[in-house]
Amino acid sequence: MSKVTKEPLFTEEAENFIIDCMVIQGYETLYPNNPFAEIEKVIPEYKAKRIRQRWVDKLKPGLNRNPLNKEEKEFVVQWIKKNLGSNDEIKWKDLISEMEEEFHTLRPDNIPKNYWYTLKRKLLSKISHNEELTPLQILSLLSPNPQLTG
Known part of the structure; x- marks a missing residue:
């Protein structure tokens, strides 16, 4: 039987750090290949793939979460x-x-x-x-x- 590991939920502190890196520090420009891998180096409890998903689904400024017209x-x-x-x-x-x-x-x-x-x-x-x-x-x-x- 395989062991199921539950990854930690994002904390407000982690989310604020991601926003800071992406918006204020400009990680998308500094690390165009994979800014999320750079963030993972600082908060390794979250994998780069999860950080990216959190960014594109919840944290990126200007997201329109209304239903499609x-x-x-x-x-x-x-x-x-x-x-x-x-x-x-x-x-x-x-x-x-x-x-x-x-x-x-x-x-x-x-x-x-x-x-x-x-x-x-x-x-x-x-x-x-x-x-x-x-x-x-x-x-x-x-x-x-x-x-x-x-």
Whole structure:
């Protein structure tokens, strides 16, 4: 049986340190390859991947955490339809960047992801047979049924 280790929750002090490093000290400019690895060196109880996730989902200034509006939902569906990679890979970072450029608002990674996977689950539940669909097949179902994207 594998041992499950629970990583520590972020403290206010740790969050303030991350904000200080990223905003005031400019770690994104100082360490463009991976500023979060530099932060991990100072607060090693948090892995760089978790620090990055906390930054992009909660701490980054200007994050818009409101639900997606209709235009953003349509953008997500059309972007995935146009950019779906081999093996049905979705490059979420690229989608987030293009959404920021298109709508001039910064979104946490999870908002479009949660929208997409919820939409996918709803569509799959509407299909009466148990056939497994690829994301591309799901996208093809969206075009004739725009009311499903709401």
